[in-house]
Amino acid sequence: MEVIGILEKYSENVQKEINAALSTVEPEALQESSLHLVKAGGKMIRPALAILSAEAVGGKAEDAMKTAAAVELIHTFSLIHDDIMDQDDKRRGQPSVHVLWGDAMAILAGDTLFSKAFETVLWTEQDGVDSQMILSALQTVVDSCVKICEGQASDMGFAEQLEVSEEEYLHMIYKKTAALIAAATRSGAILGGGTKQQVEALTEYGKLIGLAFQIQDDYLDVVSDEENLGKPVGSDIAEGKRTLLVVHTMEAASPEDREELITILKEKSDQNVPRAIEIFQKYGSIDYAHHIAHDNVKQAKELLTILDDSPSRTALMMLADFVLERSH
Amino acid sequence: MEVIGILEKYSENVQKEINAALSTVEPEALQESSLHLVKAGGKMIRPALAILSAEAVGGKAEDAMKTAAAVELIHTFSLIHDDIMDQDDKRRGQPSVHVLWGDAMAILAGDTLFSKAFETVLWTEQDGVDSQMILSALQTVVDSCVKICEGQASDMGFAEQLEVSEEEYLHMIYKKTAALIAAATRSGAILGGGTKQQVEALTEYGKLIGLAFQIQDDYLDVVSDEENLGKPVGSDIAEGKRTLLVVHTMEAASPEDREELITILKEKSDQNVPRAIEIFQKYGSIDYAHHIAHDNVKQAKELLTILDDSPSRTALMMLADFVLERSH
Numbered sequence: 147m148e149v150i151g152i153l154e155k156y157s158e159n160v161q162k163e164i165n166a167a168l169s170t171v172e173p174e175a176l177q178e179s180s181l182h183l184v185k186a187g188g189k190m191i192r193p194a195l196a197i198l199s200a201e202a203v204g205g206k207a208e209d210a211m212k213t214a215a216a217v218e219l220i221h222t223f224s225l226i227h228d229d230i231m232d233q234d235d236k237r238r239g240q241p242s243v244h245v246l247w248g249d250a251m252a253i254l255a256g257d258t259l260f261s262k263a264f265e266t267v268l269w270t271e272q273d274g275v276d277s278q279m280i281l282s283a284l285q286t287v288v289d290s291c292v293k294i295c296e297g298q299a300s301d302m303g304f305a306e307q308l309e310v311s312e313e314e315y316l317h318m319i320y321k322k323t324a325a326l327i328a329a330a331t332r333s334g335a336i337l338g339g340g341t342k343q344q345v346e347a348l349t350e351y352g353k354l355i356g357l358a359f360q361i362q363d364d365y366l367d368v369v370s371d372e373e374n375l376g377k378p379v380g381s382d383i384a385e386g387k388r389t390l391l392v393v394h395t396m397e398a399a400s401p402e403d404r405e406e407l408i409t410i411l412k413e414k415s416d417q418n419v420p421r422a423i424e425i426f427q428k429y430g431s432i433d434y435a436h437h438i439a440h441d442n443v444k445q446a447k448e449l450l451t452i453l454d455d456s457p458s459r460t461a462l463m464m465l466a467d468f469v470l471e472r473s474h
Numbered sequence: 475m476e477v478i479g480i481l482e483k484y485s486e487n488v489q490k491e492i493n494a495a496l497s498t499v500e501p502e503a504l505q506e507s508s509l510h511l512v513k514a515g516g517k518m519i520r521p522a523l524a525i526l527s528a529e530a531v532g533g534k535a536e537d538a539m540k541t542a543a544a545v546e547l548i549h550t551f552s553l554i555h556d557d558i559m560d561q562d563d564k565r566r567g568q569p570s571v572h573v574l575w576g577d578a579m580a581i582l583a584g585d586t587l588f589s590k591a592f593e594t595v596l597w598t599e600q601d602g603v604d605s606q607m608i609l610s611a612l613q614t615v616v617d618s619c620v621k622i623c624e625g626q627a628s629d630m631g632f633a634e635q636l637e638v639s640e641e642e643y644l645h646m647i648y649k650k651t652a653a654l655i656a657a658a659t660r661s662g663a664i665l666g667g668g669t670k671q672q673v674e675a676l677t678e679y680g681k682l683i684g685l686a687f688q689i690q691d692d693y694l695d696v697v698s699d700e701e702n703l704g705k706p707v708g709s710d711i712a713e714g715k716r717t718l719l720v721v722h723t724m725e726a727a728s729p730e731d732r733e734e735l736i737t738i739l740k741e742k743s744d745q746n747v748p749r750a751i752e753i754f755q756k757y758g759s760i761d762y763a764h765h766i767a768h769d770n771v772k773q774a775k776e777l778l779t780i781l782d783d784s785p786s787r788t789a790l791m792m793l794a795d796f797v798l799e800r801s802h
Contacts (some may be wrong), residue, residue, distance in 0.1 A: 171620070171622070171624065172624055172627075172628075173627055173628050173631050175627060175631060176623065176624060188498070194772050212696060227581055227582075227585060230577075230578075230581060231577075231578035231581060231582070232578075249558075249559075249560035249577070250558075250560075250630060251627065251630070253555055253558060253559060253581060254555075254559070254623050254626055254627050256585075257555060257584075257585075257588070257619075257622075257623045258620065258623040258624075259784060260585070260588060260619075261616055261619035261620045261623060262620060263614045264592055264616045265613075265620065268609060268612060268613050268616060271609065277605035277606050277609055278605050280609060281596060281599065281605055281608060281609065283601070284592070284596060284612070285593075285596050288589055288592045288593045289593065291585075291588075291589035291592075292586065292589045292593065294585075295504065295582050295585045296499065296500055296501070296504060296586075296588040297590060299500075299501055299503060299504035299579065300500075300501050302578060302582075302705035303503060305503050316762075355629065426551055441751070
């Protein structure tokens with residue numbers, strides 16, 4: 147089965163849960179703004195990871211279906227609020243929610259999706275799932291929400307901070323990106339009735355592919371092309387972002403090269419993107435990021451070997467590789 | 475016991491739970507912005523209602539303590555986001571969070587408090603409370619969060635809507651203000667082990683005093699004085715807000731008076747506040763609002779008679795009256 151097939155297998159049922167959650171929202175403007183990015187269509191990787199994790203430990207897809215939908219709702223909530231904070235005007239090929247409805251309604255749409263996410267997890271009770279398991283799944287999901295906020299706050303703080311260590315950077319992307327992916331696999335494993343060892347392995351798997359996902363983003367920004375990226379090569383440089391390439395170079399470079407890179411990042415323009423890439427190359431930072439992303443995926447797949455072989459385990463292996471294969 | 479004593483009795487323990495929830499938040503800017511309004515000090519009416527409801531049905535204060543803190547966290551989250559949306563620059567005598575940290579950090583501070591609220595309810599497990607009860611309390615709290623968002627969206631929509639019926643208005647304030655107060659009393663009653671009848675009575679009590687609270691606000695805006703209100707008399711009129719006074723007058727008034735009131739509300743200035751008050755008086759709208767607030771409080775207190783007499787029930791009776799006594 148192709149990766150696209152894996153993602154499509156569950157997306158219709160996940161979509162049904164999301165629509166059920168949002169169908170009662172009023173007034174109309176709040177419902178429409180809440181549904182906007184859902185309708186624009188995401189890849190639904192997180193819900194697939196939750197469901198596959200439930201199945202891979204011997205559970206049923208249905209037990210994790212509502213929590214899978216909840217994780218997608220949380221992802222969407224964070225996109226809406228991030229777009230306001232970062233003043234990003236486009237998302238999923240559409241104008242952002244705040245562009246269409248204004249900041250006030252966009253804040254509320256995010257808050258609504260956030261509330262609905264927890265409500266959706268709680269609805270798992272209707273599927274006859276054990277209360278204790280639901281509470282554990284909720285704890286997992288809530289914990290990732292705190293981390294998403296903390297990660298975004300750190301990311302914003304980095305913009306004013308010259309020296310960001312690799313450790314600080316990895317801690318930030320763990321919270322901002324990987325924690326929710328780990329919450330998807332962990333809550334899926336919990337609701338599927340996994341053993342403690344299985345739950346921990348799938349949590350770590352989620353964390354590792356989440357980190358790889360973000361690092362691969364950093365890497366592709368300088369090695370891919372505009373058509374694949376859907377944005378100009380070196381956008382991260384032009385925006386002055388702290389990526390793993392920047393962090394690695396800053397730790398390895400000569401005072402002169404550090405100085406030059408800092409100057410380029412502060413310019414917030416694309417005129418010196420090629421020069422920044424040259425500096426990254428000089429210190430092997432591009433290869434380094436590529437290596438780290440691959441290594442995380444390799445470790446993630448190794449963790450899955452404690453699970454019995456099954457189509458769901460195979461699908462999780464393929465999704466780990468997909469993190470590296472995707473072009474944007 | 476005075477009302478102030480009732481509120482102070484639990485506020486220290488509630489504050490401890492809130493501080494415990496926020497003590498681990500990082501980076502520093504996120505923790506400080508999340509704590510800002512908590513430190514500025516609220517009256518802590520909602521937590522007191524949750525705890526008293528638990529006690530009034532024969533439960534222990536401790537069983538509802540974390541959920542009481544969670545309700546206060548949700549209230550604070552909604553204040554932070556509302557202040558961004560409504561561009562209110564002051565809150566609790568302090569500059570608003572977005573004034574001090576900017577909109578982006580204020581959005582995140584709200585999201586953090588929101589996440590922490592759910593985490594705090596989940597921590598009730600540590601107190602040995604039954605899982606099923608925690609899930610019911612969570613359902614109650616989550617449901618009120620959805621309603622807060624819907625109520626705020628409706629309130630924003632009313633600004634562009636000339637005709638707002640009394641029913642629409644009451645539905646809006648139920649969602650925006652009363653639902654969380656009802657969630658406080660309901661979740662308290664659930665966690666205190668109340669019977670179905672007790673839980674329903676305390677839910678309705680919370681809803682009624684919540685409605686009375688908002689309607690009394692509308693009333694005080696035109697009958698109190700600047701010193702007591704902490705803002706000029708008739709601010710609601712100067713801001714063009716749809717209050718119960720406006721809604722009642724619009725339904726009862728002659729076409730000419732309606733026209734004039736609409737014109738004044740559209741001006742968004744304080745120059746015709748006295749004339750608007752004259753129109754309200756002509757149609758008995760001020761007395762009407764006063765009567766509705768009192769009637770809601772009376773009904774709320776009657777509902778409490780199904781509970782056994784206890785100091786907590788007496789305190790709930792007093793808090794109902796306090797809604798009308800407060801001057802701002």
